[in-house]
Amino acid sequence: MSHRLPKGGRLIDRSKSQNFTFNGKSMAGFQGDTVAASLLANDQMLLGRSFKYHRPRGVVAAGAEEPNALLGLGQSNRYEPNQSATTTELFDGLEAVSQNHWPSLEFDLLSVNNLVPQFLTAGFYYKTFLRPRAFWKHVYEPLIRRSAGLGKAPAPDARDPDRYEQIYAFTDILVLGGGIAGLQAALAAGQSGAKVTLWEQTAHWGGRAPVDGAQIDGQPAQDWINATVARLHAMDNVQLRTRCMGAGVHDHGYVLGYERVADHMPGADTPRHRLWRMRARQIITATGAIERPLSFAGNDVPGVMLASALRDYIVNYAVAPGARIVVVTNNDDAYRSAIAAHDAGLDVAAIIDPRAVASGDLPARARALGIEVLEGRAIRKVKGGKRVTGVEICRQDSSGGAVERSIDCDAVAMSGGWSPVVHLWSHCGGKLLWDEAGSYFRPDPARPPLGADGAGFVRACGAANGELLDVLSDAHRCARMAADAVGANGQPDAAPQATAPAEAPMQPVWMMPAQASYDLRMKMWLDYQNDVKVSDVQLSAREGYQSVEHTKRYTTLGMATDQGKLSNINGLAILSDALGQPIPATGTTTFRPPYTPISIAAIAGEARGAIFQPLRRSPVHDWHADHGAEWEPVGQWRRPFAYLRTGESRHDAVNREVKNTRENVGLLDASTLGKILVRGPDAGRFLDMLYTNMISTLKPGKCRYGLMCNENGFLMDDGVVARLDGDSFLVHTTSGGADHIHAWMEDWLQCEWWDWQVHTVNLTEQFAQFAVVGPKARVLLDRLGGMDVSRDALPFMEWRDGMLGGFDARVFRISFSGELSFEIAVPAGQGRAFWDRLVTEGADLGLMPYGTEALHILRAEKGFIMIGDETDGTVIPQDLGLDWAISKKKADFLGKRGMEREAMVNPDRWKLVGVETLDGSVLPHAALAVTGGKNANGQAQTEGRVTSTYYSANLGRGIAMALVRNGPDRMGDVLSFAGDDGKDIKARIIDPVLIDKEGAKQNV
Amino acid sequence: MLILTCPCCGVTAEETEFSPGGEAHLKRYGPGSPDRDYESYMFNRKNPRGVHFERWRHTYGCGKWFLAARCTITLEVFGTYRAQTTEPPADIIAAIKARRPEWEGFA
Amino acid sequence: MSDRETSALPGAHFAGFVTVSEAGLRGMITLRGDLSSDAIAGALADVTGLDMPAQRCVNSAGDMAAAWMSPDELLLMLPYDQAGAMAQKLAQALAGEFATVANVSDARAVFTLQGAGVFDALAKICPVDFSEFDQGEIRRTRAAQVAAAVWMSGADQVTVVCFRSVAQYMFDLLSAAAAPGSEPALYT
Known part of the structure; x- marks a missing residue:
């Protein structure tokens, strides 16, 4: 059984007990434990069920590579599924639950999948659920949904109460990984004078050197680590950060760092995660290496773990994964685990070594301790279900038919050799070499990821570089090269010397025994989390999958949350063997960020709640909010859709606003309209190019409505231009179009007509602008006083500057409703006071503010188009009957060439008309006029579509505009519009101008 | 994510401060131009594997458009330069040639 | 100046590890x-x-x-x-x-950040290396999702300018960046 040892544990503080629960059961651990360590200390070997077969699973690893030990952590709003027990620090009050079982962890009905594993072989999903088709929805999908997947999502109404943030940082040299390689690299780089940042993903410096018993400069590794960390802390040019993982290396030295600030102290008044958006000139990966499992039957039974993990648990946490241990290894390093177990007082039953001879220093030391070493042998099979009970031994060079011996044990420590962590090197295009001696891929220094200057910007060092033994001098050399690359030329101290026992060569062992029979191979797990076995990869090769990328997707090898950290090389080796080619010919799958999963909340950062996105507020936003405004998003602006009075529906409010504006006076906040000053000797010429109509002939003091098209000739924006003086024009754009049109102007001025003398200034936010609209509009303005706004003093389509009621005003006599109408601009800072004044002065005139819906209805009653309703990026002005606004005199304007194309002059284009339903009802939005036939694709034939549709309170019926084939020539025709309920709606083509066609109302 | 240096204000910044604007050095064809020229101006774009010239705007900075010479394979930036030119200036051409001797030149 | 004019967020103030204050009309x-x-x-x-x-x-x-x-x-x-x-x-x-x-006196909002950690707060929202930022330099950049200009306007003081319509967003953003307990210890 797994248990806590009576003494030892370099990372735990036995004086600080931490209580937690697992599946509701109370347990205790110590401060410094990981969740995995504390569970093992409580003899909780079984932690979850596998993805496909629901096999019982326990801890395999002690770090980021763990595939099995995924738990649901926390409660309600803080519940999170799929959290790794090996990388989560224990804290008092932690609540953990196991995942992927039904009804319980101990008794899982779905483990029936396990009894017939032939059923779920590679490509199972592709092959099995094809027929009958009707079964998919009612049988297969519910079944798969119950049996597959890992943790459960948090409740839909759960809201994460924690804070998250991002931060931008810059450094010369970023060192990723705080083991002895990373520490030495940071020290040497720091001593060179460069600005250095060092990140370590765990809470501790030094990596696994202290566990492995290394000596550095004649002292224990831990002493050197402590001294080096102290030296680094004392250097002003070095920043160190623990619990911060280099998650991804991206173009031009961009690195994402995932800092788990407060995962170990939930509820603390700090951000929980912080995402570092680091820009580094040089990156040193000191990410170490990951031990590989061995492929033998039953290598997934709880109690089988990596040899390095076993000694991590013993040395770091004083946790013994078992009382009687078998070590199985193809290399000398794992003998350290046997020695560590023996030193901790545990019974090491045997070391099984497939090599013919194990004669290095470490095997000799193990033998000297009395541990039996079985050379040339293999584990044939692990015995046990929910935990290991023993192993069967056979010859490695066999099919496993003959069991030589059985050994009782409750833990198996396995090692298939080590693989450098090349992920961060590879993320941005760094290439790999195959290392025959170590049977792993290592970074190819000749083909690094390239930066903005075309030079390599990532260097791997130590074990991450494939230098498993000569770690410190490799890190030192690497740091000096990085320092050179950033121009830091201080002289670092000499590299320290590490001493360790000599190790004999490892022997690649991809299957155990070497000629294992099928029944053994189908119990050899490569990818624990996704339940991919040796037999699955072999099957995919037989079925013709040759590319490693295809095999990955067919078998799901390496596609789980651990992204194949343990399974990658073993799977490649099996595939290569099946394909009869060397491993480098097979190659690897692509390493993609993040290195381990990072929280979505960290990616979102601060962008949530009130600052999820910027909301643009007009100077009178608060007044609107205080007076019942329902909001309509217009770009990032929020404009009042309508102002709801107490007890009033939206519909009622809109009708009231529409009627009141035509009968009394309405007030519209038009501050969001774009206002761009265009000024300079060539301003008129420039605007003649931008607008389809002539602008340069406009006289100062006057306004003109104009259209802007893109170079396709498609209508893009519209608005009123006012000429301020000989050189100056004020261009009004749509609310959503201001930034785009300003950028569009600057593009042409900077990139095409750069010799034209024109300046633009975006004045959109300088002014609050209000429309005072309706028969009593002039009365209201006269009350304010200060400016003559009479018909003669301020005719239609003119503007005047002056003081109005004591405010600095520019008054435009323009109308988007057909009513007597003034738009008044005042400096934004005066906007609220001016609005309040209008509301007060207008009260007894029946003044009511109106929103965007009333604005739309008022303009539709007059047949005025709206950009975004009547236009959709494929409509030319001629489609809308706006030929009058297209100059025939101008040799050129933007869009003119586009309008010359055949399709644009086709007489059959859909053109704008009004339509009214025969029964007075309101047409559905975007309804299509159907002719009854079908087109070549079997779709209904159409001859038009609704672009705007409203209920008009003034007319007492539905009104609409539509684009209809030859529409203007078909006045009076009745069309059939497809209704939402499948029934057609009859509507007659009419003139779109429904109110005051002569313009009498606005010209008073 | 790229880093670019704006030649107009001298700031070196990450890509999020800029907006891309597609291929540089397009020639505008206006009214009366043949269909083929208009089509090339509006719709046909180079998509080279290697040296490419692009428009960028320093949207969140000085607001100016500029042009960049960049390798589409390695993302190396050979240089950035002001937009008021119909072809890459000599120093940019020289910088590209120094790094890509086999490059056939601006066409 | 009379009381007919108001700045975007008169009196807005947040005390975090740096203080954030709307600077009034400028x-x-x-x-x-x-x-x-x-x-x-x-x-x-x-x-x-x-x-x-x-x-x-x-x-x-x-x-x-x-x-x-x-x-x-x-x-x-x-x-x-x-x-x-x-x-x-x-x-x-x-x-x-x-x-x-x-x-353009009415087009913008102005905020003052005061405290030793002003760059620690700004680093959370601006992709700028403030270690190379000098007194007397102005940097136009991005603050999260909006345009901003920043400069050192005094000892431990930075002025941030944005468009008026996004003043509330900017104030909330700066306040979140300066929230107590979130000191990143990057520049301090």
Whole structure:
């Protein structure tokens, strides 16, 4: 059984007990434990069920590579599924639950999948659920949904109460990984004078050197680590950060760092995660290496773990994964685990070594301790279900038919050799070499990821570089090269010397025994989390999958949350063997960020709640909010859709606003309209190019409505231009179009007509602008006083500057409703006071503010188009009957060439008309006029579509505009519009101008 | 994510401060131009594997458009330069040639 | 100035590991033209007494400052109630030049950040290396999702300017960045 040892544990503080629960059961651990360590200390070997077969699973690893030990952590709003027990620090009050079982962890009905594993072989999903088709929805999908997947999502109404943030940082040299390689690299780089940042993903410096018993400069590794960390802390040019993982290396030295600030102290008044958006000139990966499992039957039974993990648990946490241990290894390093177990007082039953001879220093030391070493042998099979009970031994060079011996044990420590962590090197295009001696891929220094200057910007060092033994001098050399690359030329101290026992060569062992029979191979797990076995990869090769990328997707090898950290090389080796080619010919799958999963909340950062996105507020936003405004998003602006009075529906409010504006006076906040000053000797010429109509002939003091098209000739924006003086024009754009049109102007001025003398200034936010609209509009303005706004003093389509009621005003006599109408601009800072004044002065005139819906209805009653309703990026002005606004005199304007194309002059284009339903009802939005036939694709034939549709309170019926084939020539025709309920709606083509066609109302 | 240096204000910044604007050095064809020229101006774009010239705007900075010479394979930036030119200036051409001797030149 | 004018968020204030305060109304004038020309520099000096700032620099004297915004755009900052008259004077001085003067005093919101950790707060929202940021330099950049300009306006003090319509977003953003307990210890 797994248990806590009576003494030892370099990372735990036995004086600080931490209580937690697992599946509701109370347990205790110590401060410094990981969740995995504390569970093992409580003899909780079984932690979850596998993805496909629901096999019982326990801890395999002690770090980021763990595939099995995924738990649901926390409660309600803080519940999170799929959290790794090996990388989560224990804290008092932690609540953990196991995942992927039904009804319980101990008794899982779905483990029936396990009894017939032939059923779920590679490509199972592709092959099995094809027929009958009707079964998919009612049988297969519910079944798969119950049996597959890992943790459960948090409740839909759960809201994460924690804070998250991002931060931008810059450094010369970023060192990723705080083991002895990373520490030495940071020290040497720091001593060179460069600005250095060092990140370590765990809470501790030094990596696994202290566990492995290394000596550095004649002292224990831990002493050197402590001294080096102290030296680094004392250097002003070095920043160190623990619990911060280099998650991804991206173009031009961009690195994402995932800092788990407060995962170990939930509820603390700090951000929980912080995402570092680091820009580094040089990156040193000191990410170490990951031990590989061995492929033998039953290598997934709880109690089988990596040899390095076993000694991590013993040395770091004083946790013994078992009382009687078998070590199985193809290399000398794992003998350290046997020695560590023996030193901790545990019974090491045997070391099984497939090599013919194990004669290095470490095997000799193990033998000297009395541990039996079985050379040339293999584990044939692990015995046990929910935990290991023993192993069967056979010859490695066999099919496993003959069991030589059985050994009782409750833990198996396995090692298939080590693989450098090349992920961060590879993320941005760094290439790999195959290392025959170590049977792993290592970074190819000749083909690094390239930066903005075309030079390599990532260097791997130590074990991450494939230098498993000569770690410190490799890190030192690497740091000096990085320092050179950033121009830091201080002289670092000499590299320290590490001493360790000599190790004999490892022997690649991809299957155990070497000629294992099928029944053994189908119990050899490569990818624990996704339940991919040796037999699955072999099957995919037989079925013709040759590319490693295809095999990955067919078998799901390496596609789980651990992204194949343990399974990658073993799977490649099996595939290569099946394909009869060397491993480098097979190659690897692509390493993609993040290195381990990072929280979505960290990616979102601060962008949530009130600052999820910027909301643009007009100077009178608060007044609107205080007076019942329902909001309509217009770009990032929020404009009042309508102002709801107490007890009033939206519909009622809109009708009231529409009627009141035509009968009394309405007030519209038009501050969001774009206002761009265009000024300079060539301003008129420039605007003649931008607008389809002539602008340069406009006289100062006057306004003109104009259209802007893109170079396709498609209508893009519209608005009123006012000429301020000989050189100056004020261009009004749509609310959503201001930034785009300003950028569009600057593009042409900077990139095409750069010799034209024109300046633009975006004045959109300088002014609050209000429309005072309706028969009593002039009365209201006269009350304010200060400016003559009479018909003669301020005719239609003119503007005047002056003081109005004591405010600095520019008054435009323009109308988007057909009513007597003034738009008044005042400096934004005066906007609220001016609005309040209008509301007060207008009260007894029946003044009511109106929103965007009333604005739309008022303009539709007059047949005025709206950009975004009547236009959709494929409509030319001629489609809308706006030929009058297209100059025939101008040799050129933007869009003119586009309008010359055949399709644009086709007489059959859909053109704008009004339509009214025969029964007075309101047409559905975007309804299509159907002719009854079908087109070549079997779709209904159409001859038009609704672009705007409203209920008009003034007319007492539905009104609409539509684009209809030859529409203007078909006045009076009745069309059939497809209704939402499948029934057609009859509507007659009419003139779109429904109110005051002569313009009498606005010209008073 | 790229880093670019704006030649107009001298700031070196990450890509999020800029907006891309597609291929540089397009020639505008206006009214009366043949269909083929208009089509090339509006719709046909180079998509080279290697040296490419692009428009960028320093949207969140000085607001100016500029042009960049960049390798589409390695993302190396050979240089950035002001937009008021119909072809890459000599120093940019020289910088590209120094790094890509086999490059056939601006066409 | 009368009470008819209000700034975007009058009195807005947040005390975090740095303080965030809305700075009230500030006069601002945009001057467009070739900033490297003698005529424009001369007019600026004559009217304001300020030298033309170098690229990305702010020159200030008394309650007036001139900031280099782009090769052909200058932002003049001065007391709010002087802006109208100053804009007229500048325009007159530049008559005949290809130059544009516009009073933009109401278009923006101004915030002051005060405290030793001002860059620690700004680093969370601006992709800028503040270790290379000098007194007298102005940086136009991005603050999360909106445009902003920042400069050091005093000891441990940074001024942040954004468009008026996003003042509430900016204030909330700066407050979140300065929240107590979230000190990143990057620049401090």
